[in-house]
Amino acid sequence: xxxxxxxxxxxxxxxxxxxxxxxxxxxxxxxxxxxxxxxxxxxxxxxxxxxxxxxxxxxxxxxxxxxxxxxxxxxxxxxxxxxxxxxxxxxxxxxxxxxxxxxxxxxxxxxxxxxxxxxxxxxxxxxxxxxxxxxxxxxxxxxxxxxxxxxxxxxxxxxxxxxxxxxxxxxxxxxxxxxxxxxxxxxxxxxxxxxxxxxxxxxxxxxxxxxxxxxxxxxxxxxxxxxxxxxxxxxxxxxxxxxxxxxxxxxxxxxxxxxxxxxxxxxxxxxxxxxxxxxxxxxxxxxxxxxxxxxxxxxxxxxxxxxxxxxxxxxxxxxxxxxxxxxxxxxxxxxxxxxxxxxxx
Numbered sequence: 001x002x003x004x005x006x007x008x009x010x011x012x013x014x015x016x017x018x019x020x021x022x023x024x025x026x027x028x029x030x031x032x033x034x035x036x037x038x039x040x041x042x043x044x045x046x047x048x049x050x051x052x053x054x055x056x057x058x059x060x061x062x063x064x065x066x067x068x069x070x071x072x073x074x075x076x077x078x079x080x081x082x083x084x085x086x087x088x089x090x091x092x093x094x095x096x097x098x099x100x101x102x103x104x105x106x107x108x109x110x111x112x113x114x115x116x117x118x119x120x121x122x123x124x125x126x127x128x129x130x131x132x133x134x135x136x137x138x139x140x141x142x143x144x145x146x147x148x149x150x151x152x153x154x155x156x157x158x159x160x161x162x163x164x165x166x167x168x169x170x171x172x173x174x175x176x177x178x179x180x181x182x183x184x185x186x187x188x189x190x191x192x193x194x195x196x197x198x199x200x201x202x203x204x205x206x207x208x209x210x211x212x213x214x215x216x217x218x219x220x221x222x223x224x225x226x227x228x229x230x231x232x233x234x235x236x237x238x239x240x241x242x243x244x245x246x247x248x249x250x251x252x253x254x255x256x257x258x259x260x261x262x263x264x265x266x267x268x269x270x271x272x273x274x275x276x277x278x279x280x281x282x283x284x285x286x287x288x289x290x291x292x293x294x295x296x297x298x299x300x301x302x303x304x305x306x307x308x309x310x311x312x313x314x315x316x317x318x319x320x321x322x323x324x325x326x327x328x329x330x331x332x333x334x335x336x337x338x339x340x341x342x343x344x345x
Contacts, residue, residue: 028068031289034098035069042075042276043090043102045083046163049194051215053077054310055132055274056103059294062303066296068289071099079191082164083108084118090279091121098286101129101278106212107269109326111166114341119166123330127278127287128322130294133214134315135273137168137236138247139176140216141207142200143229150182150234150248157183161196161205164188169196171340172236172250172266173209178343179262180253184209194219200230207233212273213241217311236266261336268329272322291319 040063044056053075060075067073078086083104094100111119141147145158162170170188177184187205190196193215196208213235216223223230224243235241236250251267254260278290297303298316307314317325 027285031285032069034286035067035071035289037071038069038099039072039074040064040067040098041100042073043086043094043100044075044077045079045086045102045104045108046077047079047192047195048077049219050192051212051218051312052083052103052105052274053192053194054215054218054312055307056276058303058306058310058312059132059276059297061306062297062300063293066300067293078102080164081118082162082167082170082188084111084116084164084166087111087166087277088118088120090277091126094279096279096281098278098282098290101127101276101290103274103276105163105167106135106271106273106275107168107171108166109272109275110269110329113330113332113337114171116166122280123326124323125280127280127282127290128319128326129276129278129287129290130298130319131272131276131317131322132274132298132314133312134317135270136213136241136244137172137210137270138213138216138232138244139173139207139209139234139236140200140211140223141231141233142203143231145206147207147233148231150176150250150253152233153177153182153184154180155183157185158206159185159187160207160209161190161199162186162188162209163190163192163196168210168269169193169208171210171269171343175262175266175340175343176209176234176250176253179259179339210236212270214273214311214313221311236263236270238267258336258339261333262339265329265332265336265340271325272317275322276319287319294319 042060046052057075060073064073087104109123173184232247234248251263
């Protein structure tokens, strides 16, 4: 009798396992069938020529072979307001079927936190797909401005170019200026970081408050050479970058615990330095497929070789970890957040 019962239990277990196996295969096949023959758009919140553009176009070249159904993948620029235009489109206007996702500014997820009423999205409702790099932000100045380090701005002044209101190049220098009494005037509205670099070269502005190190190494490495026409006057990061051991950390100026927390919040804006985000409401199986495809792409030797040929580093953070990270950051103390909000106004 016991043997009989064991046989029945084993048979039932096998049937259940088979059912789950078929169910899983069917789910995967369902996603693959949806994407087969379709086109995925990777939208870029900036103009061509900058770091966000370079990363996204490189991703687009390799993403399809790792995506269920091997759809076509195209990249398209949608610049405006430091990628806020694209973020709002993703949240409110673009298809919620998994055929569109975008590259936005690393600080974009924080705009609702800082009270930007033009940020028409809920961070926790968006579908975060993955992050391609953890960034170090540089403050740079034309050498003829006379500004050699961050502390010089306590007695001298300069103009800095920026993209849009929610961009790090606008937020970070304004916060530093307000908190540490620095003489910085930010001129916002350029379509992308590459446009700000060109404005600096033409002498329209004297510097930029946030130029990501990866972008600089990829598109203007000569700016970092000894004897160049530009000075790196500060860096925003957890610690000094090995290649910039003598450049002031923004946190070096912080004296109080509150000031240190504010700088840490600015550093948090760079944690997800190259974020990719999809609209809310996409079926969960398609979100999972997009996240899996990105995770597989960043392990692809051809993708990594393509990035390396452009001097673009990669430090991958999965989409589900991004989702959790943003929830945690939104628990920052209100008085610390208010410092950033006040500086932005």
